[in-house]
Amino acid sequence: MLAAMLQSSTIRDLKSHVTGIRPAGQDVSIISMPCPEIAATARPGNFVNIKVSSSDQPLLRRPFCIHNVEGETIEVMVKNVGRGTAMLCEASCGDNLLVLGPLGNAFGTDPGEFDTALLVSGGIGTAPMRFLETTLAAQGTPFANLVGGRSRTDLLTAGLSNVSTATDDGSEGFHGNVVQLLDRHLATETDGQRIKVFACGPNPMLKALANFCKERGLACELSLESIMGCGIGICYGCMVELKNADGEKESILLCREGPVIDGTRFTA
Numbered sequence: 001m002l003a004a005m006l007q008s009s010t011i012r013d014l015k016s017h018v019t020g021i022r023p024a025g026q027d028v029s030i031i032s033m034p035c036p037e038i039a040a041t042a043r044p045g046n047f048v049n050i051k052v053s054s055s056d057q058p059l060l061r062r063p064f065c066i067h068n069v070e071g072e073t074i075e076v077m078v079k080n081v082g083r084g085t086a087m088l089c090e091a092s093c094g095d096n097l098l099v100l101g102p103l104g105n106a107f108g109t110d111p112g113e114f115d116t117a118l119l120v121s122g123g124i125g126t127a128p129m130r131f132l133e134t135t136l137a138a139q140g141t142p143f144a145n146l147v148g149g150r151s152r153t154d155l156l157t158a159g160l161s162n163v164s165t166a167t168d169d170g171s172e173g174f175h176g177n178v179v180q181l182l183d184r185h186l187a188t189e190t191d192g193q194r195i196k197v198f199a200c201g202p203n204p205m206l207k208a209l210a211n212f213c214k215e216r217g218l219a220c221e222l223s224l225e226s227i228m229g230c231g232i233g234i235c236y237g238c239m240v241e242l243k244n245a246d247g248e249k250e251s252i253l254l255c256r257e258g259p260v261i262d263g264t265r266f267t268a
């Protein structure tokens with residue numbers, strides 16, 4: 001099934017290796033790997049599913065958003081939360097990886113749909129925002145990053161420009177959460193423009209943001225996470241419950257129909 005899928009799509013399963021690793025924050029690293037065919041077709045919002053070790057431990061691949069594309073190299077930003085992410089964060093240059101991608105759908109960046117993009121992220125949710133901002137900048141779309149964290153040590157802003165920050169404890173930037181920061185930004189910076197919000201972060205943040213955007217009639221796309229196995233719709237491990245257009249509950253496979261969804265599907 002995987003072979004057939006690879007033949008009929010742009011998805012590739014590439015033997016790669018670590019060519020660079022640099023710290024990006026507390027327990028967070030950015031890891032570079034050459035993946036020419038993935039880099040050539042990747043779009044912001046896509047993810048890759050990485051086999052982090054040549055042994056069968058851990059057996060399953062781990063999913064990561066594409067953080068950045070530089071020529072034939074892709075980068076992922078990884079937070080060390082367990083066995084697989086620890087192996088990536090502690091990898092050395094030359095370590096082998098198997099990289100399946102680009103997977104999933106992409107953020108909708110059609111410049112005809114909006115004037116200004118607001119990239120709202122929390123914690124490791126900033127991972128897809130660099131690739132997104134590079135794409136927006138290349139098409140001449142104005143954008144701003146609004147980045148939230150519990151405290152200043154949780155703020156991840158590597159590679160981002162035009163950044164405003166919010167911390168729950170007030171240790172850096174706006175004192176409050178990133179949805180409150182968005183509210184203030186809209187009041188002071190975006191008069192009369194057609195806004196689209198792009199977001200990634202912890203589910204409670206995304207839920208609050210989806211409700212906020214719905215109340216104000218703002219276009220909004222969210223990149224969600226779930227526990228995930230195969231990444232290509234075979235294992236059914238990444239089922240999430242959303243709403244359909246009629247407001248009824250509906251289950252989707254996040255790897256195939258996501259990870260990017262319309263914000264209205266995630267409202268309370």
Ligand SMILES: Cc1cc2nc3c(=O)[nH]c(=O)nc-3n(C[C@H](O)[C@H](O)[C@H](O)COP(=O)(O)OP(=O)(O)OC[C@H]3O[C@@H](n4cnc5c(N)ncnc54)[C@H](O)[C@@H]3O)c2cc1C
Nearest residue numbers: 062063064065077078079082083084085127225226227259
């Ligand atoms: C589409 C997608 C994109 C992602 N992008 C990124 C990214 O760019 N950077 C990044 O650091 N992480 C990202 N993640 C989350 C990342 O895949 C998990 O943190 C990782 O798989 C955990 O592997 P582990 O072996 O280190 O943890 P494990 O040892 O397997 O688990 C450690 C803990 O993390 C929890 N966990 C495992 N997977 C997830 C998950 N998907 N979401 C939340 N909790 C989880 C487990 O329940 C457990 O409590 C993404 C997930 C998805 C589905």
